[in-house]
Amino acid sequence: MKDRSTIRFRGRPRHACYLSPFYRISLLLLMLCMGLLPARAQLSRLRADGQRIVNASNQEVILKAVGLGGWLLQEGYMIKPSFSGGGTQWSIKKRLYDQGQSDAAVEAFYQSWRDNFITKADIDYLASLGFNCIRLPMHYELFLTSAQRAVRNSVARNSGNYNNYVNSLTSWYNSNQLFNDANLEGFRTIDSLLRWTGANNMYVVLDLHAAPGAQGTDANISDALAGNDLWNRSIYQDITVRLWQRLASRYMNHSGIAFYDLVNEPNNVPDNRWIHDLYERLINTIRGLGDTHLLMIEGNGWGNNYDYMEPFTFSNRSNLVYNAHRYWITNSTTQTDPNPNQINLIANMVNFRSTHNVPVWVGETGENNNAWLSENIQALNSKGIGWCHWTYKRFDSQENAALMRINPPYLMDGAANMAAVLNNIRFANCVANNGTIAAVAPGSTPPPANAPIGKTIWLQGFNNQYVSSENGEQPMNCNRASVQGWEQFVVVDAGGGKIALRGNNGLYVSSENGEQPMNCNRPSIQDWEKFDWIVNADGKISLKGNNGMYVCSENGEQPMNCNRPSISGWEAFAWGEVSAAATSEVAPAIAAEDFKVIGYMPSWSGSVNAVQYSKLTHINYAFLLPTATGGLQSIDNPSKLQSLVSTAHANGVKVLISVGGWNDGNDSGFESLAANSTYRNNFVNNMINFVNQYGLDGVDIDWEYPDAGASANNYVALMRQLSSAMHSRGKLLTAAVIGANGGSILSSVFPLVDYLMLMAYDQNNFQHSTYNYAVQSLNYWRGRGLPAEKAILGAPFYGRPTWESYAQLVNRGANPYADVFDNVGYNGITTIKRKTNLAFDQGGGIMIWELSQDATGANSLLSAIHEVVLERGGGNPPPPGDAPIGQTIWLQGNNGQYVSSKNGEGPMWCNATLVQGWNQFLVVDAGSGKIALRNLDKYVSSENGEQPMNCNRPSIQDWEKFDWIVNADGSISLRGNNGLYVSSENGAAAMTCNRTAIQGWEQFNYGVAGAAARTTLAAAAVPGKKADCTASGNILVYPNPLVQGGTFTLRLDKYDASAPVLVVIVDINKRVVACHKANAGVLTIPTGNIASGFYIVTVTNGRHTYTKKIVIQ
Incomplete structure (x- = not known):
């Protein structure tokens, strides 16, 4: 789409209110019942019938769509309104690189962006508004492998690398190394979207929004490294054809795809015939595969001019659709352009449709005021022309022309905003632009005009x-x-x-x-x-x-x-x-899956084995006390802390250390250390060491009552240092604060912490923790600017004034559903559930003081909290049913060798001949249906596929989580959080987690430690490998490394003259690049035209198979 960064509309009426889930659901049900459009019925393949788009029953389908701009391709104005610093996605990446972000960090950010920007909740919502189609703007780089994409990213770092990137693309194209992997990120996102739209009976338009080489001079829409190179370099046209060939081959039988939008918005192309010739190739290639999908043509001038591209100019004219993009022009249905092939005016579009007997569709329209948007939609509807609103959501601090807006901060303003940006893009945290929705959504019913909505x-x-x-x-x-x-x-x-x-x-x-x-x-x-x-x-x-x-x-x-x-x-x-100020209806402050349930466990009370881990997300161990000079007093019951960390991590629960506490009102240690920079440094360093020593997930500061003035400022200084120390190490920093009137906790603390625990209890006597006090507490802290997702509502599991635990009160006869017994005030099940719902609606979670005070069975307050969490869509799914959770196992590769942790002292290998201590792994439930593997109290890390795997992590983070996949032959495979599979590397190199598909090296036998090894694994994926092969003896390969085009000598120590020697050379993607067969124990192997790189040589001689890695330079 065109650069719209200069377009702003202010002063129009807006209702800045969130849409509750029930509003969305009710709208969805309304539209389903109304049955307005054939596309809302069971989907069938669409086709062109003259000027109409029809389904298999010959019913006309008017597609009313939304474009998912910003998801797979960022445009600068969507990321920050009116941004003047460059709007291409690569320039945004460059800003992150320039601020010290590594390639891995930037790639991880964009992976999280794609995982959270659009989810099923977003598609469900759009369906509820009455839309029957989604246009997916795609970036071709997501169909590159991560290694190929890294070469493109190198151009963002240094534009001088551009020619190298073009040469690399050419090489990959010529060697057929483009778009082959079925698990590429682009395919993954399409597949996910098709599942979500299919569940809502919505069609999808696949839109090549950023084409290889850039389809014009407008850099933002194509993420151009060099403008117009799609037309200037023929290799880019070849690559575009290859990409659509792969897409059509994969999706030709999917009726949920309405059509392919072949190239988005060609612009400033010197000759329309260049565009025509590429379309001719694309059409013939797709039709040659037998794919009958509708194909949409986009003309020059941002998709509007069709000189030399009329239907009669194409050799294969069946099932074509012609596109127009409408921005900032008249909504008249009679005004025409003198050029009949310029069709962004409605009258020209209608005439073109009639003259050439083809369907037309407005692939983009929007980015205007609500009055124009409404008139535009009405005019298009009156002419039976389908349309697509641009866009679904984008960043802004006020209502804009998207359907939803994303609150600041902006990514453009610094890498420090990355985490906040990833949180704000989530569906639950976006804000509905009600004016835009009322103007364009097919099924939206505006609120009653005279009702004081939000008042x-x-x-x-x-x-x-x-x-x-x-x-x-x-x-x-x-x-x-x-x-x-x-x-x-x-x-x-x-x-x-x-x-x-x-x-x-x-x-x-x-x-x-x-x-x-x-x-x-x-x-x-x-x-x-x-x-x-x-x-x-x-x-x-x-x-x-x-x-x-x-x-x-x-x-x-x-x-x-x-x-x-x-x-x-x-x-x-x-x-x-009541007041002139409008109040806003809010959706839940946090997505259900991100809702936190935090329990304190004191050192002096409670059993590690009695904790209901499956109902918690975090546990805070209390308390560690500081000294006045920044030292730490001895922790009480350290063995309990060690046991808690081990058990909690095995159940996917994080553990933090709580520092301070009430301590009889004595906070002199904090007062002293925070006031002195040397003591602060001591304390921070001691906390780093303590967290590392016990394998903790973070620090919770319980300096509850800093004084106003200097003490409050010292608190900020301490938290700023701790925040930097913890967050740079991937750890959490939290704090406990009083329920209300905590003025000595300055607002400058809010950005420094992951969340605050609001102690909404101990207010007064037996009414110390009423529901109203919980509301007051949340209102107080949020009113001061604490983000809702950082507000964790505290709830007591004890009563006052006697300080009896809830369990003791119930045992004495208290009603578990009441709040007062024998003049003791407490929170029963009803109130706890209300507070949990309140925390969902206005906060980020609920906190408990403390776990050992809970009753058991049906009277458990933690169970009551968990019931609400489940009702609100939260809670972790159970671990995979086939995973041997809690058992110690061995893993055996298809080379017959066992996986070894190497004691965490180096990368993991699959080359051990026996099952011993380093080669045994405890299978741990990592939450969300994933597992982790632990050896000697350290966890296996995928290293995100960026380097060989290690077993040296003290706790479970994302890189330590794996999917446990049972294959058809009974073997298992492990898929990391990067979506790639663990490979044994056949024992010839350190193990990695970077394979896109499961073949022999990605399959493992397993068994409970002490049991006999199973040998069901087939090895057909490695040429020449037999299921009963074992690695015995050795081979010598020299020289190694060797020069490209040279030869190497291979010598077998144990040559079996009764059988031939088969030598297979495979690359890191396990493609066979050379085979040799001989009847000798010493062979000379030419490398010929094999490219430089890393290779595995597999040698089979009789019943023996050997492997060796070689490097060709």
């Missing part, structure tokens, strides 16, 4: 009394003389033209379907929480429930009901705003 209001009955929520503790009444907290309601857009009312307890008003008095106690919006907002002639309003009945105040004489068939005095309410 906090009061309602006054016929008796001049005010409606009260009763805090959700009893049925609602209309009998209050004044407006206090319980008499305030936020008006929420409930979707489908209806509203909901949310009380200040965070819960929603329910009509109870008219079957009982109304309550304000629902955690989410379902049918009974939806109302029509009806404005009466006198200005008062009435509320009609989903049962078709009206809400009645009952004149304040009894609880309110929603059971009146008509409006009279008691069914009419005056209303007004």
Whole structure:
């Protein structure tokens, strides 16, 4: 698309509100029921029928789509509005490189970007808005291998590398090394999208948005390294044809793909005939494979000019679609351009469609004000022309023309923002641009025009009394003389033209379907929480429930009901705003899978074996105390900490050390060390050493009451140093703070920590931790600017004033669902669940003080929390059913040798002949359906495929997680978090995790340590290898390394003259590059035209097979 970075629209009405999941679901159900479009039915292959696009039943399908700009290809203006520092994706990468980010760090960032920018939740949401199609803008670099992409990235670092990149591409093309791997990132993202769209009966348009070499001079849309080189260098056209050949071969039978958009927005191409000739090749190549998909042609001038590209100019004209892109032009359906082949004006488009009897489709339109957007969509719809809104979401601090906006910070403003950016792009954290949605979404029903959406209001009955929520503790009444907290309601857009009312307890008003008095106690919006907002002639309003009945105040004489068939005095309410400031309806503050459940475990109480690890994400071990000079006192019960770390990590739970604590109010150690830079340095270094010593995942600072003034500033200085030390090592930094009024914790601390634990308890006597205090705590800290995802709501597992544990209270007869027993205040199951829902809606998790105080069985508060987590879509999936979790195993490669950890002192190898200590691994549940392997208290790391694997990690992070895959022959394979497979390298080199597919070297036998080795593994993937081969004896290869084109000598120590010698040379991708056969124990092997690089030589002689690595220079 064109560079839109200078286009800004301000001052238009906006409702900056999130859309709740239930709003999205209700819209989806509405559209499914309406059945407006044939494309919402079961998908079938689309084809051209004259001017129409039709399905297999010959029904016309009008595709109304959204473009997923920014997902697989970043454009500068989407990443930061009006950015003037260069908008190509490679220039964004260069900024990161220039700020010290390594290649691996940048690649990891972009992998996380792709994993989080678009997920199934995004596609479900778009379906709920009534869209029936997704346009996927693709970057060709994602169909390169990671090693090939690294060569392209080298040009971002140094433009002088461009010719080397072109030469590399040419070499890869000529040697057929492009786009062959079925597991390339581009294929993976397409496959994921097709699964998500298929579940919603939506079509997909595959759009080659950034073509090899760049399809024009507009660098942003093609991530151009050099403009127009698609047309200037024929190799790029060859590569483009090869790419579409691979795409068509893979997807030709997928009916969920509407059509292929062959090249996005050619622009400033000197001659349209150049574009025509490439399309001719592409069309014939795809049709030659037997692929009948619709093919979309895009003309010069950003996809609009078709001189020399009319349908009759192509030799194969079947199933073509012609494209237009519409930005900033008239919406008139009668105004024309004098050139009939310039079709971005609607009238020209209609005429072109009629003249040439072909379908037309607007592949991009948008980036304008809402009035223009609405008129544009209406005009296109009136002419039966399908369209695609650009774009789905982009960064901005205010409403824009995308459907969703992503809040700052901006990636352009520094590498330090990378983590925040990855969090903000998640669906749950994006903000709906309601004005844009109302203007373009096919199935959106705007909220009632007269309802004060987002406002906090009061309602006054016929008796001049005010409606009260009763805090959700009893049925609602209309009998209050004044407006206090319980008499305030936020008006929420409930979707489908209806509203909901949310009380200040965070819960929603329910009509109870008219079957009982109304309550304000629902955690989410379902049918009974939806109302029509009806404005009466006198200005008062009435509320009609989903049962078709009206809400009645009952004149304040009894609880309110929603059971009146008509409006009279008691069914009419005056209303007004509590304050002029709008409040926003928010979606859950954090994605369910990121919700944290954190339990404190004190050194003096509780058993490591009694912890319900599957219901926790983090455990904080309390407490470690600092000295006044930055030293550390001895940790209590160190063996317990060691056991906790080992057991928690085995269950995928992180462990932090909590430093400080109440300590009878004595925080002199913190006061002293934080005030002195030398002592701060001592403390930080000691914490680094302590974390490393125990293999911890981070540090939790419990300096709970720093004084105002100098002490508060010293706290910031200490946290800044700790933040740098921990985060640079991949560790967490958190802090515990009082529930409210924590003014001595300055806001400058917020960016330094991963999250804060809000101690929303110990407020006063037996009412020390009410639900209202939890609301107050979250409001206080978030009101000061703490991001919601960093606000962890604290909950007590004890009562006051007696300080008895919840377990003790239940044992004494307390009701587990109540909050008071024998004048002791505590949190029962009902309140704990409400707080957990509150934490989901307004925070990032829930924290428990402390785990040993919980009851067991059905009365467990942690179990109650976990029930809510599961209801909200969180919780880890169980470990893979076939993985031997908790068992110590060996792994045997198809060379017959065993995998060795090498004691973590060097890279791992698959060359051990016996199962001994270094060759045994405990299989650990790493959470999210993945496993980890531990040997001698260290974990196996994939090293992200960037270097040989090691077994030296003290804890489980992403690189230590693997998928356990059971193959058809009973062997297993391990897939790292980089999506690549572990390879034994046949024992000839250190093990790696960089293979894109499973073959012989990526398969392993396994067994429980002490059991006999299984030998079911087939070795057909390695030419000449037999299942019963063993490596005995040795071979000598010299010279090694050798010069390209030279020869090497191979000598067998144990030559079996009764059998021939078969020599196979394979490259690192296991392609056979040479074979030789001889009847001698000494061979001279020519390398001929084999390229320089690393190779494996496999020699088979009778029943013996040997391997050797060689380097050709």
